Amino acid sequence: MVKLVGIAGSIGEQSYNRMLLEFIRNHFKKSVDIELLDINNVPVFNEDEDHNDNPVVHELARKISGANGVILATPEHNHTVPAAMKNVIEWLSNNVHPLNGKAVWIVGASYHTQGSSRAQLHLKQILESPGVNAFVMPGNEFLLSNAKEAFDEDGNLKDARTVGFLDSVMKKFLTFMKVIEMMDAPDPKNSHEEDMDSKHPVNTTVEDVDMTDPEWVEKAAEKTHAATGGDYVKLDRGLLTVDQLNYFLNSMAGELTFADDNNQFIYYNKNADAAHMLAPRTPDQVGNPLSAVHPDRVIEHVKQVLYALRTGESDVVSMPAQTGPNQHVMHYYRAMRDENRRYRGVNELVIDIMPILKYYLAATGQKLVKDPDAVPMSPITGLDAVTGASKHSDPTDATSGASASKSVEKPATKPATDATSGASASTADAAPAAPEEPVDTDALTGASEEPEAGYTAAGDATPAKQPAPEPESSDTDATTGASQS
């Protein structure tokens, strides 16, 4: 659900602007989550003081940063915005700038006919100053005059036409927010324009922290007042503490890496030292632009992958890395998109599929054999549109090739056919005897129907003419089915 924060500009005991915001919150609660922020205890701004000393300012900045948009309700004091509201904006335009690039909708209530018109104009001027740099929705002025008579005893606006106008403006604001959120989306025209140096900050980029700093995580966390430890994080769908999230991600059956839409490497699930990782990463690399964690020779390939995901040409690109008789490490690059379908980065999963394959063969009593009809294919999937994808002799780890350059050089990837047949041969040799009892046929339909077809057809109903099925789909079927049985 879209998340907004609302701030009423006056800190008087009674405020019609607060009533207006409360009405807006209740009126739209089915479609928009609006949290009203309290500015009563914000100290007087002083440029000599550091905001870091003040938890109230912290909290306001954090909530505004986390919201999709902001509603400001201003009365008019002496032809301008109340000092209380201006005071908050001064705090939020000095050391921290949470309103930067944020969509803002201004509303106002007043006793008489003016409906805070002059205060709204001043507020627009203030919000557009460089230190604040918010995006104020143009037009659509909402001026509630004669506020004393406007509400009934339940705090609802009495006039249906006013409510109708509010509905129409909220609808426009929801669209306005989407447009604003898209404004900072990097938009390379081709794969060469993918900015591997991460110089196009997006609205999640932490500004003013050196990306190559080994302490980037610590410094960026301090800058953003990041949640830590026992702090709860509301997720879609669930509620976990930061600790719980770490337990969860660090115990994933695979290595996960997050590079955002500015091509900045911002996370990996650190559960092992680099020496024990399939695609080694080190803690100091986090925060780096992707160019800093890849050797030059793979940069163009990485750009192709990113561009295919960003533009929606592919949702998943996969490629093998280390392959051999006992190992078949796959890298899966998945596009992450927000509710507007905007690309928000790449989710890389590195996993050795050989144990899964071996288990599957053992559990279903099968072995691998060469497919005489196999058509040679590229080991890389998801880059069909990119000519020459199949010619990549070095499909190294798109997000983390760097690690290769920094630590271990990965074994060269073999051509597709070798990789597949090598794997099948060795697995067939190693395949243990079939189990005594027949396995659940529902779960492993393909297997029981075509017991001799080999692993290429066994995972699901994939016809045998497709020599290399998407290993993930077989995995998924097998595991899901198994857990059901």
Add this chain to the structure above:
Amino acid sequence: MKKFVALVGTNTAKSTNRKLLQYMKKRYADDADIEVVELKGLPIFKKTKEVFIPQQARDIAEKIEASDGVIIGTPEYDHSIPALLSSALAWLSYGIHPLMDKPVMIVGTSYGTLGASRAQAQLRQILDSPELKATVLPSSEFLLGHSLQAFDDNGDLKSATESQKLDSLFDDFLEFVDLTDQLDNSKKLHEHAAATFSWDNGTTGDDK
């Protein structure tokens, strides 16, 4: 000799507006008695049932009442006047009206080029509001840009052009103070409006 109150529009220790006002106090010592008054320490304006006004605001109001005019030095924060100054003006129009028909001269400094031009424009509009109704010296912008470099070690303006401009503006202000004494036609109206003004009824268009 005329008595003026000079309000420092910000609370920062490094304010160049304070420097400018102190410079004016020294430079015009023969023509006027200028008292530089700090706003630092004033709380953010807040309405209460008791119509409580902090003592510091009452003290400032008293000084203004006893003066012949007010000089306001304002920086520019986010294209407008500092919340502290805005807050002070709200306190100074909350059931009390020391600035009503009081001659006011606005000056402003900024680190950059613009010299607080937008803040000054807003300040004029604010001082013209019904609860304040000050009489602001017209056509008289004094915008001191690059203010960090503008003063020498004695606190004097380095630029002769700037100091001459300020001299003539201040001379104008001295005459303006005498002139405004004669503008008494609307004064009674203002006083009446102020006397009957209520923040709860918002008779002048003000609002919560």
